[in-house]
Amino acid sequence: MKSLALPVLSFSLLAYCAGAYAADTKRDEFFWLGEMNKATLVINTEQGLIEKSAAPVFAQGIEKVIAAGDQKGAKRPSTVITFEPLMIEAAGPEITLLHAGRSSQDMHATYRAAILRDDLLALAQQLHQTSATLVALSERHKDTIVPNYTNGVAAQPNSYGHYLLAHAAGLRRDAQRIRETYARIDRSAMGTTVLNGTSWPLNRERMASYLGFSGIVENAYDASQIASMEHPVEVGAVVTSIALHTGQFVEDLLTQYAQPRPWILLEEGGDNTYVSSAMPQKRNPGLLNNTRSSASTALTLAFGPAIQAHNITPGMSDPKSAKTNSAMVQSAVKALSGWDRVLKALVVSPDRALEELNSDWTASQELADALMRNHGLPFRIGHHFASEVVGYAKKNNIKPLEFPYAEAQRIYAETVKGTDYPQTLPMSEALFKENLDPLMIVKNRKTSGGPQPAEMQRMIAAAKDDLVAQQNWINDQRNKITTALGRLDADFDKLRTAK
Numbered sequence: 001m002k003s004l005a006l007p008v009l010s011f012s013l014l015a016y017c018a019g020a021y022a023a024d025t026k027r028d029e030f031f032w033l034g035e036m037n038k039a040t041l042v043i044n045t046e047q048g049l050i051e052k053s054a055a056p057v058f059a060q061g062i063e064k065v066i067a068a069g070d071q072k073g074a075k076r077p078s079t080v081i082t083f084e085p086l087m088i089e090a091a092g093p094e095i096t097l098l099h100a101g102r103s104s105q106d107m108h109a110t111y112r113a114a115i116l117r118d119d120l121l122a123l124a125q126q127l128h129q130t131s132a133t134l135v136a137l138s139e140r141h142k143d144t145i146v147p148n149y150t151n152g153v154a155a156q157p158n159s160y161g162h163y164l165l166a167h168a169a170g171l172r173r174d175a176q177r178i179r180e181t182y183a184r185i186d187r188s189a190m191g192t193t194v195l196n197g198t199s200w201p202l203n204r205e206r207m208a209s210y211l212g213f214s215g216i217v218e219n220a221y222d223a224s225q226i227a228s229m230e231h232p233v234e235v236g237a238v239v240t241s242i243a244l245h246t247g248q249f250v251e252d253l254l255t256q257y258a259q260p261r262p263w264i265l266l267e268e269g270g271d272n273t274y275v276s277s278a279m280p281q282k283r284n285p286g287l288l289n290n291t292r293s294s295a296s297t298a299l300t301l302a303f304g305p306a307i308q309a310h311n312i313t314p315g316m317s318d319p320k321s322a323k324t325n326s327a328m329v330q331s332a333v334k335a336l337s338g339w340d341r342v343l344k345a346l347v348v349s350p351d352r353a354l355e356e357l358n359s360d361w362t363a364s365q366e367l368a369d370a371l372m373r374n375h376g377l378p379f380r381i382g383h384h385f386a387s388e389v390v391g392y393a394k395k396n397n398i399k400p401l402e403f404p405y406a407e408a409q410r411i412y413a414e415t416v417k418g419t420d421y422p423q424t425l426p427m428s429e430a431l432f433k434e435n436l437d438p439l440m441i442v443k444n445r446k447t448s449g450g451p452q453p454a455e456m457q458r459m460i461a462a463a464k465d466d467l468v469a470q471q472n473w474i475n476d477q478r479n480k481i482t483t484a485l486g487r488l489d490a491d492f493d494k495l496r497t498a499k
Contacts, residue, residue: 027118029322030076032111032211033083034066035485036190038492039210040098043203045495050097052498058098059496061091078322080104101193101200105315109189109224114211115322116185116231119329120238121477124178126333127242128470130340131171135463137343138164142456145438146263146353147362152255154362157438160348162451165459170245172463175470177238182477185231188213189223195315196220210488212481225315232305232325239302239332246295246335250288250342257285263353266345287345291338298331357438359399361390366435375426377416385415400436405429 041062045055065086069076077083081104087095142161147154188208191198197220204216217223256262265285266272272287305328308319319325357363367389368382388411393403412425427435434440445452449459 026076027115028076029078029108029111029115030069030083032114033077033080033107034062034069035211035488036107036110036207037062037083037087037098039207039488040102042210042488042491042495043206044098044100047201047203049100049200054094054097055495056498057091058095059492061087061095062492063496064090080107101191101198101202103193105194105224106189106192108320109192109217109228110211112228112320112322112325113185113187113189113213113231115326116235116329117182117477117481119326120178120182120185120235121474123238123242123329123333123336124175124182124470124474126336126340127171127175127178128467128474130336130343131168131175131463131470132467133340133343134164134168134171135460135467137161137346138168138456138463139460141348142451142453142460144348144350144353145357145442146348146350147357147360149252149255154356154360156362156365157357157441159442159451159456160353161456161460165456165463167245167249168463171242172466174238174242174245175466177241179473181234181238183214184227184234186214186477187217187227188215189217189228192217192220192223195223195225210484210491212484214480221314229309229314229316229319232319232328233309235325235329236302236305239298239328242332243295243298243302243335246339247292247299249339250292250295253342253346254285254288254292257288261352263350263356264346264348266342267347272345287338287342291335291342294331294335294338298328298335301328301331304328354438358401361393361400361436363400363436363438363441364390366441367432370427370431370435375422377421377426381415381419381421385412388415401433403436405432408432 038059041050041055041058044050045052050058065083068074068086077086080102084096084099087098138161140161141164142159144160145157146160146163148156148158148163188204188211190207190211191202191204208214208216217227219226253264256264266287268283271290272285301324305319305325312318364386365383367386368379371377371382371385372379389403389408392398392407392411393400398404409425413423416423425432442451443453445455447455449455
């Protein structure tokens with residue numbers, strides 16, 4: 001069997017260091033409450049809603065609260081009503097002038113959107129990594145011919161690379177879903193107060209810009225009463241799709257462990273497999289089981305927001321917990337990470353796969369196709385001929401490439417007897433054998449999107465291009481948020497140090 005160690009792909013050079021990104025700052029509720037207060041002070045001071053003379057004191061009070069919360073082991077309040085007393089303690093009750101035209105409703109809706117935004121980018125990054133591994137494997141195994149199964153039964157020969165590209169295509173759609181969901185979440189609710197706005201002339205667009213949002217939620221009632229409730233439900237739909245894709249791949253692979261001689265399995269050792277406590281011959285696929293369990297957990301958590309949002313009045317808090325919804329997204333990250341580890345631990349035996357193909361009749365449909373394509377025989381008649389060949393072979397324990405040509409001629413003659421079609425088998429013995437050869441069948445496919453070499457090369461190139469585009473999008477969104485927050489910090493520092 002061959003190990004599936006992966007080459008480094010050129011597009012991986014674009015990968016963003018997710019670990020460094022995550023470790024930079026803990027962007028939780030406390031963080032975003034701090035940023036909102038900083039932005040409010042800057043904007044409202046410039047608009048004349050706060051006296052410039054008070055701004056430095058307020059800025060120093062906000063900075064003190066943030067610095068205290070950033071200390072190791074310190075409490076980080078996650079609500080407006082627990083954050084505000086700390087500001088009052090640091091700068092006096094006058095600092096509550098910042099709260100003009102604000103409410104916990106719009107502030108909490110804004111930080112929930114900001115946190116989900118970061119969560120989606122982390123999910124997109126892991127999805128990109130797993131997709132890149134799939135594409136790398138598909139390129140390596142574009143010429144590896146294996147059985148594919150339908151209804152749990154060996155169905156047709158295929159390129160293993162083609163099979164892997166199909167799974168990569170599913171994740172590609174998940175990446176699209178993430179981008180589409182992100183665009184709807186990337187909107188600021190700030191300035192809408194509870195549900196109908198405020199009499200204060202707040203600059204909502206500038207607030208959105210400082211917090212790295214692409215724009216505002218236009219309708220004030222929608223902002224915290226409607227949109228903020230559907231955000232976790234939509235993210236749950238993305239997580240559901242990812243969990244289903246992960247589980248399908250794992251379950252398909254797990255069926256191999258029921259065979260005494262699998263053609264693909266996990267490399268033994270580490271925590272990939274473990275020895276049964278009672279049966280010394282068993283090597284249980286622990287990594288597969290754990291990854292399947294992670295996918296099931298993700299699916300379970302993904303259903304939660306829809307159930308919580310069902311049959312409640314607008315704006316209720318049931319589906320809105322930032323921590324719960326982040327845990328839901330993280331469960332999908334964990335499932336994808338497990339899938340990536342599975343892919344990197346696979347060991348495949350092309351010879352054993354070909355042996356299985358040549359011991360069964362997964363290529364028999366090609367007989368019917370060839371008779372129709374080259375000789376005008378209706379497919380159903382050709383299908384009946386091929387079915388009779390398979391029946392005879394299985395009854396007599398004959399493998400495809402060993403089937404006697406004379407028996408094929410006899411069965412064909414009986415199949416077409418009484419029809420106007422050629423009464424003798426219109427393909428030579430060599431062509432009869434070729435149409436039962438799994439390697440030739442895959443090579444001779446003509447379908448756009450099929451496993452033939454030219455199409456595999458085209459689809460792999462397209463998949464690589466898409467991975468580059470995915471990474472560029474992730475980097476662009478992260479850079480946009482980082483740049484916006486950096487601009488806010490610079491403007492806030494000017495106020496803090498003003499004389």
